[in-house]
Amino acid sequence: MHIRKQRLLTPGPTPLYPPALHAMMASDIHHRTEDFRKVYKQALTDLKDVMGTSNDVLCFAASGTGAMDAAVSNLFSRGDQVIVCSAGKFGERWAEIAKAYGLDAKVLTSEYGSVVSPERVAAALNEQTRTRGVFLQACETSTGAEHDVKAIAGLVAKTDAILVVDAITGFGTMPLEIDAWGLDVVVTGSQKSFMIPPGLAFMSVSPKAWAHGATSDLPHYYFNLKKEKKSADAGESSWTPATSLILALGEALKYVKHIGIGNLVENAQQLACATRRAVSALGLELFAAEHPGSAVTAVRAPKGMDSGVIVKGFRTQFGSIITNGQGSMKGQIFRIAHLGYFDFTDLFGLIAGLELILHANKIPVKFGTGVAALQEFYAAAQEASAAGRPSSCSRAGQGCGTGWSQCRTGRCAEVLEAVTA
Numbered sequence: 001m002h003i004r005k006q007r008l009l010t011p012g013p014t015p016l017y018p019p020a021l022h023a024m025m026a027s028d029i030h031h032r033t034e035d036f037r038k039v040y041k042q043a044l045t046d047l048k049d050v051m052g053t054s055n056d057v058l059c060f061a062a063s064g065t066g067a068m069d070a071a072v073s074n075l076f077s078r079g080d081q082v083i084v085c086s087a088g089k090f091g092e093r094w095a096e097i098a099k100a101y102g103l104d105a106k107v108l109t110s111e112y113g114s115v116v117s118p119e120r121v122a123a124a125l126n127e128q129t130r131t132r133g134v135f136l137q138a139c140e141t142s143t144g145a146e147h148d149v150k151a152i153a154g155l156v157a158k159t160d161a162i163l164v165v166d167a168i169t170g171f172g173t174m175p176l177e178i179d180a181w182g183l184d185v186v187v188t189g190s191q192k193s194f195m196i197p198p199g200l201a202f203m204s205v206s207p208k209a210w211a212h213g214a215t216s217d218l219p220h221y222y223f224n225l226k227k228e229k230k231s232a233d234a235g236e237s238s239w240t241p242a243t244s245l246i247l248a249l250g251e252a253l254k255y256v257k258h259i260g261i262g263n264l265v266e267n268a269q270q271l272a273c274a275t276r277r278a279v280s281a282l283g284l285e286l287f288a289a290e291h292p293g294s295a296v297t298a299v300r301a302p303k304g305m306d307s308g309v310i311v312k313g314f315r316t317q318f319g320s321i322i323t324n325g326q327g328s329m330k331g332q333i334f335r336i337a338h339l340g341y342f343d344f345t346d347l348f349g350l351i352a353g354l355e356l357i358l359h360a361n362k363i364p365v366k367f368g369t370g371v372a373a374l375q376e377f378y379a380a381a382q383e384a385s386a387a388g389r390p391s392s393c394s395r396a397g398q399g400c401g402t403g404w405s406q407c408r409t410g411r412c413a414e415v416l417e418a419v420t421a
């Protein structure tokens, strides 16, 4: 018998930050009091701060999809031409929401594991000159792939359309310069990089997006951006807020501000880069090899093996919850998350467990191969940082020039080693 600590290692909900969890116990508080208004105002201020924007930031008692829904129902009108970049299950969700509200959506699909290129968006914008909005995922959590948000934003900024970014897992795992890049609407959710339980959705709204909303004719009631903004300015939410989650959020944001949003992103990017290196060393194939994001790494199960066996192995042998593929990817891939409150100790254990599970299923594994790849990466990154050298190869002016987030196979780590040698 072994003790199996339960570990939630999924790309949402993510591991919880303990002080945030403890803060939730103070939720015997009324939301229309000065005490709560203080907490709520501070949370919104800190949220704006970590999102790094001067745009309005709103908070809803909903999962992330609630804010996606709100963006459509408040900022568009029936029959509006829009472009949806769909690279996976969450891109499909944008298309479904657009359809539910009667928008005229041109859906640019890409194969699972790949992304919609800026060139395709440019062509669609040229073709559809009355486009009112472009929707995409910063990181498509179902495949692990990452869109080129900056390039697409640059294209959209030149038009009358607004860019609506589902950054629910992109936030905290990749640079997202909301103001500088012109990201009109950015949606995120509490159970991802924010390290707290599900139930809150956040959304930033640019002046251009507000102007779009002024002429919107779609029905909405609970999710009313204008009303929510007015409430927020008064330190309140329109309806009863999820007080316990707001208390948790306050604590988590304090932590994120303390470590710095840049370091939160780099943490995820380093974990992702190290993971790509480890699974490649084990002879496994990456699912989104061309544009890997840093929120989650999707890995193909070895030939002839159902990825559900790996997911189940983690649960039954190690008490760890990891995720299978969604939809048609189920059984093909498993996903290793990096966003929010994940650290290298989590990853060391996870890769060691993966080696054991593969071995138990007759996949040839030399024990320690994946773990060694992580250790080498970690040691090199530590040395580089101790020597005051830039810890990402793109900043060192070497390597593939993309940094941890796009580093294909761990070349960043090789460059690091060369730099530190």
Ligand SMILES: *Cc1c(COP(=O)(O)O)cnc(C)c1O
Binding pocket: 012, 063, 064, 065, 066, 090, 137, 139, 140, 141, 166, 168, 169, 189
């Ligand atoms: C988690 C997630 C969502 C939101 O899902 P909810 O279950 O509504 O919180 C949306 N998009 C992406 C990319 C996600 O990862």
